[in-house]
Amino acid sequence: MSEARVINLTAVLECVTGLRIGGSEGPLAVGSIDNPIIRDPVTREPYIPGSSLKGKMRSCLERAYNKINGDRPCGCGEPDCPICVLFGPHFNTRHRLGPTRLLFRDAFYTAEQRERARKLMQEMGQEPVEVKTENIINRVTNQAQHPRQMERVIPGTEFEVNISLIVLRGEDENWFLRILAEGLKWLEDTYLGSSGSRGYGKIRFKDVRLDGKPWDRIV
Ligand SMILES: [Zn+2]
Numbered sequence: 268m269s270e271a272r273v274i275n276l277t278a279v280l281e282c283v284t285g286l287r288i289g290g291s292e293g294p295l296a297v298g299s300i301d302n303p304i305i306r307d308p309v310t311r312e313p314y315i316p317g318s319s320l321k322g323k324m325r326s327c328l329e330r331a332y333n334k335i336n337g338d339r340p341c342g343c344g345e346p347d348c349p350i351c352v353l354f355g356p357h358f359n360t361r362h363r364l365g366p367t368r369l370l371f372r373d374a375f376y377t378a379e380q381r382e383r384a385r386k387l388m389q390e391m392g393q394e395p396v397e398v399k400t401e402n403i404i405n406r407v408t409n410q411a412q413h414p415r416q417m418e419r420v421i422p423g424t425e426f427e428v429n430i431s432l433i434v435l436r437g438e439d440e441n442w443f444l445r446i447l448a449e450g451l452k453w454l455e456d457t458y459l460g461s462s463g464s465r466g467y468g469k470i471r472f473k474d475v476r477l478d479g480k481p482w483d484r485i486v
Pocket of ligand 1: 334341342343344345348350351352356
């Protein structure tokens with residue numbers, strides 16, 4: 268019987284289109300924009316919260332596996348439910364599934380990206396972030412209303428993704444890996460963050476590795 272172990276997945280997440288994950292509004296500073304993206308409070312660099320990756324992958328897979336629970340995440344707690352086993356059963360405290368198997372860490376700039384951002388700032392005086400001004404059209408009067416400003420990370424920006432998969436003694440890791448591969452594909456085929464239906468948030472995973480070894484994601 269196989270021993271319990273942790274498999275570490277690493278990948279580079281590349282923004283194919285502009286990515287927008289909203290930050291907290293907070294008190295608005297003078298000259299700040301309406302809808303800032305989320306940033307590391309210390310470095311001020313944009314990042315992707317692990318909870319954003321987890322939440323989006325979970326909801327895609329819930330749809331794929333028909334585990335829709337009204338408008339709430341699946342909490343069936345059944346041992347054959349890939350959602351509850353991998354992501355944790357929502358609001359179910361009586362399950363016997365053991366620990367949530369997938370842990371998503373916050374995704375920060377890759378080392379190369381940090382260097383590119385530093386150069387961009389040095390040479391152009393700007394970071395890899397843009398502000399888009401969008402008009403909202405009033406559908407009754409057909410007039411443009413107060414335009415809103417949306418901050419987003421520019422295409423080509425790269426973040427380092429770290430996901431840990433816990434496999435308990437005797438469990439079939441290939442089942443877990445197949446679902447994880449599907450989850451990554453769903454993220455690539457849909458979008459991350461907000462305004463996906465308007466073209467934001469298309470992403471791609473590159474250099475996907477399991478415990479440091481290249482993974483072709485076919486399980
Ligand atoms: Zn479930």
